[in-house]
Amino acid sequence: MMPDNEQTPAPNMNLPAALPASPRSYRQNLTLLIAVVALGLAGWQWLETRQKLADTQQEVTRRLAEAEAGNQEERGAQKQLREQIEDLQSRQGAFEGKLNEFQGQSVALQSLYQDIARSREEALLLEVEQAITLAGQQLQLAGNVPVALLALQTADARLARLDRSAYLPLRKALAKDIERLNALPFVDQAGISLRLEQVVLAAERLPLASYGRPSEKAENAPAPAAEPWWQGAGRQLWQEIKGLVRIQRFDGTDPALLAPGQEFFLRENLKLRLLNARLALFSRDQTTFRNELKQAQSWLGRHFVVDDKAVQAAQATLGQMAGVALNSDLPNLSETQGALRTLRGGKEKR
Missing domain, CATH: 1.20.58 (Methane Monooxygenase Hydroxylase; Chain G, domain 1)
Known part of the structure; x- marks a missing residue:
């Protein structure tokens, strides 16, 4: 590439042939050409360098912005981390306080448990x-x-x-x-006591020998059939006449006679004998128990009708209980x- 002012003019056919240039002018032209080329290269290099500097500046600016954003995020993360650490430290302090409180309560509970166990x-x-x-x-x-x-x-x-x-x-x-x-x-004290109680309750209904056989009760008498009034009146009159005379046979000794008011005392004394035997049973007093039962049996045979089934049942019950051996020698x-x-x-x- 040559400068415009140094271009070779077109040959003019009408002019005479130019004289050859001198070596000094050729060197000047060559030097000028080299300087122009160098100046163009320097300008192109300067432009390229400027463009690269601009790109580098933009890249550095972008990276600085990213670094600044990263630093801000890091500062935010560090701040959040510090807050979390402070929160954890406060929670740890609260936990340690609760742990100390729990340990104190555990010691108190252990002491209380030991006291309760004792x-x-x-x-x-x-x-x-x-x-x-x-x-x-x-x-x-x-x-x-x-x-x-x-x-x-x-x-x-x-x-x-x-x-x-x-x-x-x-x-x-x-x-x-x-x-x-x-x-x-084994001695069945409860069973023996119940049997004695049954005899005590039956003592009120046992017939006395001094009064003969018990009179027939009206509720046990058979109901009369339908009959005329005069037959009923005659039958009642005949019953009254038969009641005026009583014929009774005594195969054994004569029964002991009792005054009208002594029946009550006889029955009560019999009950007292049986109750004393009951107390002797509970206290394991063999002698008193048998003596009271024998005395009760004697009174039943002397003052009550021995042929009566209730009297015989009471005699048999007392005889069986009199044969029971009570434990008098108990271990300590x-x-x-x-x-x-x-x-x-x-x-x-x-």
Whole structure:
């Protein structure tokens, strides 16, 4: 590429041939050409460099904007993270406070549980002591073996609920006493008492021998058939006449005569004999029990009609009960009571 002012003019056919240029002018033209080319290259390089600088500036600006946005997001995330950390720290502080409170409550509950366990154990021991005392009283005062046996079994069941080796000596003593009471012959005190009560109630209706056979009651007499009035009046008159005379045969000794007012006292005294026998039954008094029954049997045979079925049933009932052997030699609970005292003494020393 050559500059316009340095273009070679078109040859003019009319002019004479130009003289050859001198070497000095050629070098100037070449130098000028090189300078123009260099200047063009420098301008093109400058433009290209400027364009690249502009692109680079835009890229740097874009990246700075992205970095700024990233920094803002990071600052927001850091701020949110700090808030979360502060929230977690506050929650951790609250949790530690609740944990300390829970530990305090746990210690208090453990202490309360131990107190309740000790109170429960003391209450069970008190129940055991009361049951053993009741069993001893029933054996010594009333001779009631079933109740004493039930009380000892209840005490053993209470000790079994505790399940501690410290109570094994007391349980062994209870087992021995329970075995002794089970070995005793059984006496049906309730059944005997009910049979005595039935005889006491029947004493009001037993016929007395001094009054002969009991008169026929109107409600038991057969209902008369339909008859004329004069036949009914005659029959009633004949009944009145027959009642004026009574013929009675006595095969044995004459019955004891009673005054009209003594029937009540005889029946009441018979009831008292039977009630005394009942009390002797509960107290296991064999001698008094048999004596009262024999006296009642004697009165039934002497003052009441022995041929009457009710009197015979009462005599048979009293005879059967008189043959019952009451337990007079009952075991004591000294071994169990001694084991209980030893256990109580060991607890008090603690």
